[in-house]
Amino acid sequence: MKKLVAVMLSLSLVLVGCVAVAETATPQVELTVFAAASMTESLNKIAEMYKTVAPNVTLVFNFDSSGTLQTQIEEGAEADVFISAGKKQMDALDVTASADANPKAQDLILPDTRFDLLTNTVVLIVPEGSTKDITSFEDVATDKVSLIALGNSDVPVGQYAQDVFTSLGLWDQLNTDKKITFGSNVKEVLSQVEAGAVDCGVVYISDAATGTGIKVVASAPAGSHKPVNYPAAVLKSAKNEQAAKDFLEYLKGADCSKVFTDIGFEIPER
Protein backbone atom coordinates (compact mmCIF):
# COMPACT_ATOMS: atom_id res chain seq x y z
CA MET A 1 0.00 0.00 0.00
CA LYS A 2 2.76 2.44 0.99
CA LYS A 3 4.59 1.57 -2.18
CA LEU A 4 1.48 2.29 -4.23
CA VAL A 5 1.02 5.68 -2.61
CA ALA A 6 4.67 6.50 -3.28
CA VAL A 7 4.29 5.55 -6.94
CA MET A 8 1.13 7.64 -7.31
CA LEU A 9 2.77 10.63 -5.66
CA SER A 10 5.85 10.54 -7.83
CA LEU A 11 3.70 10.07 -10.92
CA SER A 12 1.65 13.16 -10.10
CA LEU A 13 4.86 15.12 -9.48
CA VAL A 14 6.10 14.18 -12.93
CA LEU A 15 2.79 15.27 -14.46
CA VAL A 16 2.84 18.59 -12.64
CA GLY A 17 6.38 19.08 -13.92
CA CYS A 18 5.23 18.51 -17.52
CA VAL A 19 2.45 21.07 -17.19
CA ALA A 20 4.85 23.61 -15.71
CA VAL A 21 7.26 23.17 -18.63
CA ALA A 22 4.43 23.54 -21.15
CA GLU A 23 3.29 26.76 -19.56
CA THR A 24 6.61 28.50 -19.84
CA ALA A 25 6.64 28.12 -23.66
CA THR A 26 5.86 31.07 -26.01
CA PRO A 27 2.70 32.90 -24.91
CA GLN A 28 -0.11 31.90 -27.20
CA VAL A 29 -3.57 33.32 -27.54
CA GLU A 30 -6.16 30.61 -27.32
CA LEU A 31 -9.47 31.47 -28.94
CA THR A 32 -12.44 29.27 -28.09
CA VAL A 33 -15.04 29.22 -30.84
CA PHE A 34 -18.48 27.70 -30.24
CA ALA A 35 -19.88 26.98 -33.69
CA ALA A 36 -22.86 25.22 -35.20
CA ALA A 37 -22.12 21.60 -36.11
CA SER A 38 -22.81 22.37 -39.77
CA MET A 39 -19.66 24.51 -39.85
CA THR A 40 -17.29 21.74 -38.78
CA GLU A 41 -15.53 21.17 -42.12
CA SER A 42 -15.38 24.79 -43.27
CA LEU A 43 -14.08 26.14 -39.96
CA ASN A 44 -11.48 23.38 -39.65
CA LYS A 45 -10.22 24.36 -43.07
CA ILE A 46 -10.21 28.03 -42.12
CA ALA A 47 -8.32 27.22 -38.92
CA GLU A 48 -5.49 25.82 -41.07
CA MET A 49 -5.46 29.02 -43.12
CA TYR A 50 -5.59 31.21 -40.03
CA LYS A 51 -2.36 29.68 -38.76
CA THR A 52 -0.44 31.64 -41.37
CA VAL A 53 -2.47 34.83 -40.85
CA ALA A 54 -2.18 34.89 -37.07
CA PRO A 55 0.43 32.35 -35.98
CA ASN A 56 0.12 33.27 -32.30
CA VAL A 57 -3.58 32.37 -32.21
CA THR A 58 -4.68 28.81 -31.55
CA LEU A 59 -8.30 28.17 -32.44
CA VAL A 60 -10.18 25.74 -30.22
CA PHE A 61 -13.55 24.64 -31.56
CA ASN A 62 -16.63 23.26 -29.89
CA PHE A 63 -19.02 22.02 -32.58
CA ASP A 64 -22.54 21.03 -31.61
CA SER A 65 -26.12 22.00 -32.26
CA SER A 66 -26.63 25.73 -31.75
CA GLY A 67 -29.16 24.99 -29.02
CA THR A 68 -26.66 22.90 -27.08
CA LEU A 69 -24.02 25.62 -27.46
CA GLN A 70 -26.52 28.23 -26.31
CA THR A 71 -27.24 26.18 -23.17
CA GLN A 72 -23.53 25.72 -22.53
CA ILE A 73 -22.92 29.47 -22.84
CA GLU A 74 -25.85 30.20 -20.52
CA GLU A 75 -24.42 27.77 -18.03
CA GLY A 76 -21.13 29.62 -18.00
CA ALA A 77 -18.95 27.81 -20.51
CA GLU A 78 -15.86 29.84 -21.34
CA ALA A 79 -15.94 30.88 -24.96
CA ASP A 80 -14.85 33.83 -27.06
CA VAL A 81 -16.93 33.50 -30.21
CA PHE A 82 -20.37 32.05 -30.93
CA ILE A 83 -21.54 31.22 -34.45
CA SER A 84 -25.13 29.98 -34.45
CA ALA A 85 -27.01 28.23 -37.24
CA GLY A 86 -30.17 29.99 -36.17
CA LYS A 87 -31.24 33.52 -35.31
CA LYS A 88 -33.23 32.22 -32.33
CA GLN A 89 -30.24 30.85 -30.41
CA MET A 90 -28.25 34.07 -30.85
CA ASP A 91 -31.24 36.26 -29.98
CA ALA A 92 -31.65 34.41 -26.69
CA LEU A 93 -28.24 35.70 -25.63
CA ASP A 94 -28.55 39.19 -27.15
CA VAL A 95 -29.87 41.90 -24.82
CA THR A 96 -30.81 44.07 -27.81
CA ALA A 97 -33.15 41.40 -29.17
CA SER A 98 -36.88 41.64 -28.52
CA ALA A 99 -38.29 40.42 -25.20
CA ASP A 100 -40.02 37.58 -27.05
CA ALA A 101 -36.72 36.36 -28.47
CA ASN A 102 -34.82 36.84 -25.24
CA PRO A 103 -37.35 36.31 -22.44
CA LYS A 104 -34.70 36.00 -19.76
CA ALA A 105 -33.11 39.28 -20.93
CA GLN A 106 -29.73 37.61 -21.03
CA ASP A 107 -26.80 39.84 -21.88
CA LEU A 108 -24.07 37.44 -22.92
CA ILE A 109 -22.81 38.74 -26.28
CA LEU A 110 -21.36 42.03 -27.47
CA PRO A 111 -24.24 43.21 -29.73
CA ASP A 112 -22.07 45.57 -31.82
CA THR A 113 -19.93 42.61 -32.91
CA ARG A 114 -22.94 40.64 -34.18
CA PHE A 115 -23.45 40.12 -37.91
CA ASP A 116 -24.93 37.54 -40.26
CA LEU A 117 -22.04 35.44 -41.52
CA LEU A 118 -23.80 32.96 -43.80
CA THR A 119 -27.04 31.66 -45.17
CA ASN A 120 -27.77 28.06 -46.02
CA THR A 121 -30.27 25.89 -47.88
CA VAL A 122 -32.38 23.14 -46.31
CA VAL A 123 -32.42 19.91 -48.34
CA LEU A 124 -33.81 16.38 -48.22
CA ILE A 125 -31.20 13.65 -48.55
CA VAL A 126 -31.37 9.87 -49.01
CA PRO A 127 -28.69 7.17 -48.77
CA GLU A 128 -26.97 6.62 -52.10
CA GLY A 129 -28.45 3.64 -53.91
CA SER A 130 -31.78 4.08 -52.15
CA THR A 131 -34.47 2.29 -54.15
CA LYS A 132 -37.39 4.02 -52.46
CA ASP A 133 -37.81 6.67 -55.15
CA ILE A 134 -38.06 9.57 -52.70
CA THR A 135 -37.96 12.80 -54.68
CA SER A 136 -39.74 15.45 -52.64
CA PHE A 137 -40.64 16.56 -49.14
CA GLU A 138 -44.23 15.45 -49.85
CA ASP A 139 -43.00 11.87 -50.36
CA VAL A 140 -42.02 11.68 -46.70
CA ALA A 141 -45.68 11.35 -45.71
CA THR A 142 -46.23 8.44 -48.12
CA ASP A 143 -45.45 4.76 -47.68
CA LYS A 144 -42.10 5.25 -49.42
CA VAL A 145 -40.68 6.49 -46.12
CA SER A 146 -40.91 4.52 -42.90
CA LEU A 147 -38.30 6.53 -41.00
CA ILE A 148 -36.87 10.02 -41.40
CA ALA A 149 -34.09 11.63 -39.35
CA LEU A 150 -34.57 15.23 -38.24
CA GLY A 151 -32.89 17.47 -35.71
CA ASN A 152 -34.94 17.91 -32.52
CA SER A 153 -36.78 21.16 -31.84
CA ASP A 154 -33.65 22.57 -30.21
CA VAL A 155 -31.56 22.11 -33.36
CA PRO A 156 -31.99 24.88 -35.96
CA VAL A 157 -32.18 22.47 -38.90
CA GLY A 158 -34.83 20.56 -36.94
CA GLN A 159 -36.88 23.73 -36.55
CA TYR A 160 -36.54 24.53 -40.24
CA ALA A 161 -37.60 20.99 -41.13
CA GLN A 162 -40.60 21.33 -38.84
CA ASP A 163 -41.45 24.64 -40.59
CA VAL A 164 -41.27 22.94 -43.97
CA PHE A 165 -43.49 19.98 -43.03
CA THR A 166 -45.92 22.26 -41.19
CA SER A 167 -46.28 24.50 -44.23
CA LEU A 168 -46.95 21.36 -46.32
CA GLY A 169 -49.55 20.29 -43.75
CA LEU A 170 -47.71 17.04 -43.01
CA TRP A 171 -46.13 17.64 -39.60
CA ASP A 172 -48.90 16.18 -37.42
CA GLN A 173 -49.22 13.15 -39.63
CA LEU A 174 -45.49 12.38 -39.44
CA ASN A 175 -45.69 12.50 -35.65
CA THR A 176 -48.79 10.34 -35.41
CA ASP A 177 -47.18 7.83 -37.78
CA LYS A 178 -44.07 7.82 -35.50
CA LYS A 179 -41.86 8.24 -38.54
CA ILE A 180 -39.34 10.65 -37.07
CA THR A 181 -36.15 9.95 -35.18
CA PHE A 182 -34.84 13.09 -33.51
CA GLY A 183 -31.08 13.70 -33.57
CA SER A 184 -29.34 16.12 -31.27
CA ASN A 185 -27.45 17.91 -34.03
CA VAL A 186 -27.23 18.06 -37.81
CA LYS A 187 -24.19 15.73 -38.03
CA GLU A 188 -26.10 13.00 -36.21
CA VAL A 189 -28.87 13.28 -38.81
CA LEU A 190 -26.26 13.09 -41.56
CA SER A 191 -24.59 10.01 -40.00
CA GLN A 192 -27.90 8.20 -39.75
CA VAL A 193 -28.59 8.75 -43.45
CA GLU A 194 -25.01 7.81 -44.37
CA ALA A 195 -25.35 4.57 -42.42
CA GLY A 196 -28.63 3.83 -44.18
CA ALA A 197 -30.33 3.56 -40.78
CA VAL A 198 -33.13 5.84 -42.00
CA ASP A 199 -34.82 6.31 -45.38
CA CYS A 200 -34.08 10.01 -45.56
CA GLY A 201 -33.15 13.06 -43.52
CA VAL A 202 -33.24 16.83 -43.58
CA VAL A 203 -29.92 18.69 -43.42
CA TYR A 204 -28.28 21.76 -44.91
CA ILE A 205 -26.87 21.62 -48.41
CA SER A 206 -23.44 22.37 -46.90
CA ASP A 207 -23.64 19.18 -44.80
CA ALA A 208 -24.81 17.21 -47.80
CA ALA A 209 -21.66 18.42 -49.59
CA THR A 210 -19.42 16.98 -46.89
CA GLY A 211 -21.34 13.72 -46.46
CA THR A 212 -20.37 10.47 -48.16
CA GLY A 213 -22.77 7.93 -49.60
CA ILE A 214 -25.74 10.27 -49.68
CA LYS A 215 -27.73 12.03 -52.38
CA VAL A 216 -29.65 15.31 -52.32
CA VAL A 217 -33.13 14.75 -53.76
CA ALA A 218 -34.94 18.02 -53.01
CA SER A 219 -34.55 21.54 -51.68
CA ALA A 220 -37.10 22.95 -49.29
CA PRO A 221 -39.83 24.82 -51.20
CA ALA A 222 -39.24 28.58 -51.27
CA GLY A 223 -40.82 30.37 -48.34
CA SER A 224 -41.63 27.14 -46.47
CA HIS A 225 -39.32 28.00 -43.59
CA LYS A 226 -37.68 31.00 -41.97
CA PRO A 227 -34.48 32.15 -43.69
CA VAL A 228 -31.42 30.18 -42.54
CA ASN A 229 -29.11 32.76 -41.06
CA TYR A 230 -25.83 32.13 -39.29
CA PRO A 231 -25.29 35.02 -36.90
CA ALA A 232 -21.81 35.36 -35.35
CA ALA A 233 -20.76 37.45 -32.36
CA VAL A 234 -18.07 37.91 -29.74
CA LEU A 235 -19.17 36.78 -26.28
CA LYS A 236 -19.08 38.99 -23.21
CA SER A 237 -17.10 36.32 -21.42
CA ALA A 238 -14.34 36.51 -24.07
CA LYS A 239 -10.92 36.54 -22.49
CA ASN A 240 -9.41 37.86 -25.72
CA GLU A 241 -11.90 40.30 -27.09
CA GLN A 242 -9.54 41.80 -29.64
CA ALA A 243 -8.35 38.44 -30.97
CA ALA A 244 -11.99 37.34 -31.21
CA LYS A 245 -12.95 40.47 -33.16
CA ASP A 246 -9.98 39.99 -35.48
CA PHE A 247 -11.04 36.42 -36.17
CA LEU A 248 -14.62 37.45 -37.02
CA GLU A 249 -13.21 40.15 -39.29
CA TYR A 250 -11.11 37.49 -41.02
CA LEU A 251 -14.21 35.32 -41.54
CA LYS A 252 -15.76 38.15 -43.58
CA GLY A 253 -12.82 38.14 -46.01
CA ALA A 254 -12.75 36.74 -49.53
CA ASP A 255 -10.58 33.71 -48.62
CA CYS A 256 -13.08 32.46 -46.09
CA SER A 257 -16.06 33.29 -48.28
CA LYS A 258 -14.61 30.97 -50.89
CA VAL A 259 -14.28 28.13 -48.38
CA PHE A 260 -17.90 28.64 -47.36
CA THR A 261 -19.37 28.94 -50.85
CA ASP A 262 -17.37 25.92 -52.03
CA ILE A 263 -19.47 23.63 -49.86
CA GLY A 264 -22.80 25.29 -50.51
CA PHE A 265 -23.12 28.13 -48.02
CA GLU A 266 -24.14 31.51 -49.35
CA ILE A 267 -22.82 34.87 -48.22
CA PRO A 268 -25.56 37.33 -47.27
CA GLU A 269 -25.36 40.98 -48.28
CA ARG A 270 -23.95 43.04 -45.46
Added chain:
Amino acid sequence: MDWFPLLNSLRVASIATVITFLLGIWAANGITRLPRALKGVLDCILTLPLVLPPTVVGFFLLKTISPKAALGGFLLDSFGWKLTMTWYSAIFATTIVAFPLMYRTARGAFEQLSPEWEACAATMGLSRRFIFWKIKMPNCRAGLLAGTVLSFARALGEYGATSMVTGYIPGRTATIATTVYQLWREGNDTLAYRWVMIDLAISMIVLIAVNLLEKRGGRQYAGSAN
Protein backbone atom coordinates in the same frame (compact mmCIF):
# COMPACT_ATOMS: atom_id res chain seq x y z
CA MET B 1 -48.32 11.70 -19.96
CA ASP B 2 -47.08 9.20 -22.48
CA TRP B 3 -45.86 6.12 -20.61
CA PHE B 4 -44.19 4.52 -23.60
CA PRO B 5 -40.58 5.25 -22.49
CA LEU B 6 -41.18 3.46 -19.18
CA LEU B 7 -42.70 0.40 -20.83
CA ASN B 8 -40.01 0.32 -23.49
CA SER B 9 -37.22 0.67 -20.91
CA LEU B 10 -38.66 -2.13 -18.78
CA ARG B 11 -39.16 -4.35 -21.82
CA VAL B 12 -35.63 -3.79 -23.11
CA ALA B 13 -34.01 -4.15 -19.68
CA SER B 14 -35.97 -7.33 -18.86
CA ILE B 15 -35.05 -9.11 -22.07
CA ALA B 16 -31.43 -7.97 -21.81
CA THR B 17 -31.33 -9.25 -18.22
CA VAL B 18 -32.59 -12.70 -19.20
CA ILE B 19 -29.92 -12.91 -21.90
CA THR B 20 -27.12 -11.67 -19.64
CA PHE B 21 -28.28 -14.00 -16.88
CA LEU B 22 -27.89 -17.05 -19.09
CA LEU B 23 -24.76 -15.90 -20.92
CA GLY B 24 -23.12 -14.56 -17.76
CA ILE B 25 -23.55 -17.75 -15.77
CA TRP B 26 -22.53 -19.88 -18.71
CA ALA B 27 -19.37 -17.84 -19.24
CA ALA B 28 -18.54 -17.62 -15.52
CA ASN B 29 -18.94 -21.36 -15.08
CA GLY B 30 -17.13 -22.27 -18.28
CA ILE B 31 -14.11 -20.03 -17.88
CA THR B 32 -12.91 -21.74 -14.69
CA ARG B 33 -12.11 -24.89 -16.65
CA LEU B 34 -9.99 -23.16 -19.28
CA PRO B 35 -6.18 -23.09 -19.31
CA ARG B 36 -4.75 -20.17 -17.42
CA ALA B 37 -3.47 -18.01 -20.30
CA LEU B 38 -6.67 -18.31 -22.30
CA LYS B 39 -8.63 -17.59 -19.14
CA GLY B 40 -6.81 -14.29 -18.62
CA VAL B 41 -7.38 -13.10 -22.16
CA LEU B 42 -11.04 -14.13 -22.23
CA ASP B 43 -11.67 -12.59 -18.85
CA CYS B 44 -10.29 -9.31 -20.15
CA ILE B 45 -12.47 -9.36 -23.24
CA LEU B 46 -15.60 -10.29 -21.32
CA THR B 47 -15.07 -7.51 -18.78
CA LEU B 48 -14.17 -4.88 -21.37
CA PRO B 49 -17.68 -3.39 -21.81
CA LEU B 50 -17.62 -2.50 -18.12
CA VAL B 51 -14.75 -0.08 -18.56
CA LEU B 52 -15.31 1.04 -22.15
CA PRO B 53 -17.42 4.14 -22.70
CA PRO B 54 -20.83 2.96 -23.96
CA THR B 55 -20.31 5.14 -27.03
CA VAL B 56 -17.48 2.81 -28.06
CA VAL B 57 -19.84 -0.14 -27.74
CA GLY B 58 -22.39 1.79 -29.79
CA PHE B 59 -19.81 2.56 -32.44
CA PHE B 60 -18.76 -1.09 -32.80
CA LEU B 61 -22.39 -2.17 -32.90
CA LEU B 62 -23.19 0.30 -35.67
CA LYS B 63 -20.15 -0.84 -37.64
CA THR B 64 -21.47 -4.39 -37.34
CA ILE B 65 -25.24 -4.33 -37.62
CA SER B 66 -26.19 -1.10 -39.41
CA PRO B 67 -27.66 -1.64 -42.91
CA LYS B 68 -24.45 -0.51 -44.61
CA ALA B 69 -22.17 -2.69 -42.46
CA ALA B 70 -21.22 -6.18 -43.67
CA LEU B 71 -23.30 -8.25 -41.24
CA GLY B 72 -26.18 -5.79 -41.03
CA GLY B 73 -26.37 -5.51 -44.81
CA PHE B 74 -26.31 -9.28 -45.21
CA LEU B 75 -29.14 -9.77 -42.70
CA LEU B 76 -31.19 -7.03 -44.30
CA ASP B 77 -30.74 -8.35 -47.83
CA SER B 78 -31.32 -12.01 -47.04
CA PHE B 79 -33.94 -11.91 -44.28
CA GLY B 80 -35.20 -8.34 -44.32
CA TRP B 81 -34.04 -7.88 -40.72
CA LYS B 82 -33.29 -4.31 -39.84
CA LEU B 83 -31.32 -4.33 -36.61
CA THR B 84 -30.86 -0.60 -36.02
CA MET B 85 -33.40 2.12 -35.22
CA THR B 86 -35.91 -0.38 -33.80
CA TRP B 87 -36.91 -0.89 -30.18
CA TYR B 88 -35.10 -4.22 -30.00
CA SER B 89 -31.84 -2.66 -31.21
CA ALA B 90 -31.52 -1.44 -27.64
CA ILE B 91 -31.38 -5.07 -26.47
CA PHE B 92 -28.04 -5.60 -28.25
CA ALA B 93 -26.61 -2.44 -26.74
CA THR B 94 -27.83 -3.02 -23.18
CA THR B 95 -26.94 -6.72 -23.19
CA ILE B 96 -23.33 -5.98 -24.06
CA VAL B 97 -23.03 -3.18 -21.53
CA ALA B 98 -24.72 -5.13 -18.70
CA PHE B 99 -23.02 -8.48 -19.40
CA PRO B 100 -19.80 -7.90 -17.38
CA LEU B 101 -21.78 -7.17 -14.23
CA MET B 102 -23.54 -10.54 -14.40
CA TYR B 103 -20.42 -12.37 -15.49
CA ARG B 104 -18.15 -10.97 -12.80
CA THR B 105 -20.68 -11.30 -10.00
CA ALA B 106 -21.46 -14.88 -11.00
CA ARG B 107 -17.78 -15.71 -11.23
CA GLY B 108 -17.18 -14.23 -7.81
CA ALA B 109 -20.00 -16.30 -6.37
CA PHE B 110 -18.75 -19.51 -7.98
CA GLU B 111 -15.21 -18.93 -6.79
CA GLN B 112 -16.31 -18.35 -3.22
CA LEU B 113 -17.82 -21.78 -3.19
CA SER B 114 -15.29 -24.10 -1.63
CA PRO B 115 -13.68 -26.15 -4.43
CA GLU B 116 -13.67 -29.19 -2.13
CA TRP B 117 -17.42 -29.48 -2.49
CA GLU B 118 -17.17 -29.89 -6.21
CA ALA B 119 -14.27 -32.32 -5.89
CA CYS B 120 -16.04 -34.23 -3.19
CA ALA B 121 -19.21 -34.49 -5.24
CA ALA B 122 -17.17 -35.66 -8.20
CA THR B 123 -15.54 -38.47 -6.19
CA MET B 124 -19.04 -39.64 -5.34
CA GLY B 125 -19.65 -40.14 -9.04
CA LEU B 126 -22.05 -37.24 -9.51
CA SER B 127 -22.22 -35.80 -13.01
CA ARG B 128 -21.02 -32.31 -13.80
CA ARG B 129 -24.55 -31.33 -14.68
CA PHE B 130 -25.80 -32.54 -11.32
CA ILE B 131 -23.05 -30.69 -9.50
CA PHE B 132 -23.85 -27.48 -11.37
CA TRP B 133 -27.60 -27.57 -10.83
CA LYS B 134 -27.81 -29.12 -7.37
CA ILE B 135 -24.67 -27.82 -5.67
CA LYS B 136 -23.27 -24.74 -7.39
CA MET B 137 -26.45 -22.94 -8.38
CA PRO B 138 -28.35 -23.25 -5.05
CA ASN B 139 -25.33 -22.31 -2.99
CA CYS B 140 -24.58 -19.26 -5.10
CA ARG B 141 -28.18 -18.16 -5.35
CA ALA B 142 -27.84 -14.89 -3.48
CA GLY B 143 -24.80 -13.83 -5.52
CA LEU B 144 -26.41 -14.73 -8.81
CA LEU B 145 -29.54 -12.84 -7.88
CA ALA B 146 -27.51 -9.79 -6.93
CA GLY B 147 -25.75 -9.99 -10.30
CA THR B 148 -29.07 -10.22 -12.06
CA VAL B 149 -30.48 -7.18 -10.30
CA LEU B 150 -27.30 -5.21 -11.02
CA SER B 151 -27.49 -6.15 -14.71
CA PHE B 152 -31.11 -5.11 -14.82
CA ALA B 153 -30.24 -1.77 -13.24
CA ARG B 154 -27.40 -1.21 -15.71
CA ALA B 155 -29.58 -2.16 -18.66
CA LEU B 156 -32.29 0.21 -17.46
CA GLY B 157 -29.84 3.07 -17.14
CA GLU B 158 -27.92 2.54 -20.38
CA TYR B 159 -27.90 5.63 -22.57
CA GLY B 160 -24.86 6.01 -24.82
CA ALA B 161 -24.84 2.84 -26.88
CA THR B 162 -28.63 2.70 -26.93
CA SER B 163 -29.10 6.18 -28.34
CA MET B 164 -26.55 5.45 -31.05
CA VAL B 165 -28.28 2.29 -32.32
CA THR B 166 -31.92 3.24 -31.73
CA GLY B 167 -31.97 6.98 -32.34
CA TYR B 168 -34.87 8.71 -30.65
CA ILE B 169 -38.24 7.89 -32.18
CA PRO B 170 -41.01 8.97 -29.80
CA GLY B 171 -43.40 6.07 -29.29
CA ARG B 172 -41.10 3.58 -31.02
CA THR B 173 -37.58 3.55 -29.60
CA ALA B 174 -37.64 6.15 -26.81
CA THR B 175 -36.39 4.90 -23.42
CA ILE B 176 -36.40 6.78 -20.12
CA ALA B 177 -32.73 7.66 -20.56
CA THR B 178 -33.05 8.99 -24.12
CA THR B 179 -36.30 10.77 -23.24
CA VAL B 180 -34.70 12.69 -20.38
CA TYR B 181 -31.90 13.80 -22.69
CA GLN B 182 -34.28 14.96 -25.42
CA LEU B 183 -36.56 16.75 -22.97
CA TRP B 184 -33.59 18.58 -21.53
CA ARG B 185 -32.44 19.52 -25.03
CA GLU B 186 -35.90 20.81 -25.86
CA GLY B 187 -36.01 22.83 -22.63
CA ASN B 188 -38.97 20.86 -21.28
CA ASP B 189 -37.71 20.71 -17.70
CA THR B 190 -41.09 19.94 -16.11
CA LEU B 191 -41.50 16.69 -17.97
CA ALA B 192 -37.80 15.91 -17.65
CA TYR B 193 -38.07 16.19 -13.86
CA ARG B 194 -41.00 13.80 -13.87
CA TRP B 195 -39.01 11.16 -15.73
CA VAL B 196 -36.00 11.77 -13.51
CA MET B 197 -38.18 11.10 -10.47
CA ILE B 198 -39.54 7.90 -11.98
CA ASP B 199 -36.01 6.77 -12.81
CA LEU B 200 -34.79 7.63 -9.30
CA ALA B 201 -37.61 5.62 -7.77
CA ILE B 202 -36.84 2.56 -9.89
CA SER B 203 -33.12 2.82 -9.18
CA MET B 204 -33.70 3.10 -5.43
CA ILE B 205 -35.87 -0.02 -5.46
CA VAL B 206 -33.23 -1.89 -7.42
CA LEU B 207 -30.42 -0.85 -5.09
CA ILE B 208 -32.40 -1.76 -1.99
CA ALA B 209 -33.03 -5.15 -3.56
CA VAL B 210 -29.30 -5.62 -4.15
CA ASN B 211 -28.51 -4.70 -0.55
CA LEU B 212 -31.11 -7.08 0.83
CA LEU B 213 -29.82 -9.90 -1.35
CA GLU B 214 -26.23 -9.28 -0.31
CA LYS B 215 -27.16 -9.22 3.35
CA ARG B 216 -29.04 -12.46 3.01
CA GLY B 217 -26.15 -14.06 1.19
CA GLY B 218 -23.87 -12.93 4.01
CA ARG B 219 -20.91 -12.59 1.68
CA GLN B 220 -19.44 -9.98 -0.60
CA TYR B 221 -19.93 -10.85 -4.23
CA ALA B 222 -19.52 -7.90 -6.51
CA GLY B 223 -15.95 -7.31 -7.56
CA SER B 224 -14.56 -10.25 -5.64
CA ALA B 225 -13.54 -12.14 -8.78
CA ASN B 226 -9.86 -12.05 -9.59
